[in-house]
Amino acid sequence: AERDPRRTAAVRDYLMRALDDGRVAVPRQAGGESPRVALVGGGPGDPDLITVRGRRLLAEADVVIADRLGPRDLLAELPPHVEVIDAAKIPYGRAMAQEAINEALITHAKEGKTVVRLKGGDPFVFGRGMEEAQALAAAGIPCTVVPGISSSVSVPAAAGIPVTHRGVAHEFTVVSGHVAPDDPRSLVDWPALARLRGTLVILMGVDKLGAIAEALVRHGRDPETPVALIQEGTTAAQRRVDARLETAAETARAHDVRPPAVIVVGAVAALGA
Structure with a gap:
């Protein structure tokens, strides 16, 4: 059969792209790498x-x-x-x-x-x-x-939230919430975090959200600070729940927010609402 040069070129281009992005791999030779x-x-x-x-x-x-x-x-x-x-x-x-x-x-x-x-x-x-x-x-x-794209910045972005924004937040802090603030194993200075004016991104913090919010408010963070909870961010199951710091844990329970979820605390959470 006669070859179609346009089809041949299209197949070639597809294979080149697939090899380049890893969808197709070149078999390794024995005794190689x-x-x-x-x-x-x-x-x-x-x-x-x-x-x-x-x-x-x-x-x-x-x-x-x-x-x-x-x-x-x-x-x-x-x-x-x-x-x-x-x-x-x-x-x-x-x-x-x-x-x-x-x-x-x-x-x-x-x-x-x-x-x-x-x-x-x-x-x-x-x-x-x-x-x-x-x-x-x-x-x-x-x-x-x-290196990989961290959920600390990509998940908020997928939900329309910039972790920094001109005139709103000039810094963002990423913290693990898997250990409660009053747990002696905690390495986080929660009083210092409460005094910051920028964005706080909490990973692995759904289960401890009540204790975290209480500690932040107790040490000076405005209880009306906007909070966004993004569950299963960047996937087809992504969903976002908006709250205020003082009632964030109650809102999360009411909406059955479950891990994995990224919690964004700060004024930027209101930008993408």
Whole structure:
């Protein structure tokens, strides 16, 4: 059959784009690149928000150890030979779950496999990525860190909220809310945060929102400060709930806001309402 040069060019262009963004990988040659581990930040959830480098490494993986959060839709696109491991289901005994994940990374890498640790957001923003990098270094295994788009800025943006805005907020602070302000394990200076005038972005704080709001108000933050709660940001299930600081926990309960959700405290939350 006679070739259609336009169709040939279109197929060529598609393959070039697919190779470039990682949708298609060039098979590795035997005896080629040495085994390695890549800690890949997958972004906030939308599969289009992983970096080109992250997607390319994912396409080259033999083993993928994935978090619950992040672009899990990309796992369905992996070739059948790729072993996908749910990090939440790695069996462990007395060891902490993180230690079991570290051991799985090391074991698969020592077997000569290319391993991708697919993490939500950015590996080094509340992702325990440095613990994994340190464990790999101690085992003498090369590790590549691929930054990811952090949910701390991307999720508010997806909901129409700028974390900074001229004349409104000249700084933003990202804080983990997984430990309550009155918990002795907390490393956060909540009184200092309450005195700040800019935007406060709280990750992993839905369960502790009542205690967090109370501490902020008690230490000087205006109880009428706008608050936005964005659940499952950047995904098809994204939804936003608006509140005021003093009643934020009550509003979250009334609307059944559940993790994962990003909480934005500050005047910028009113801009995108």
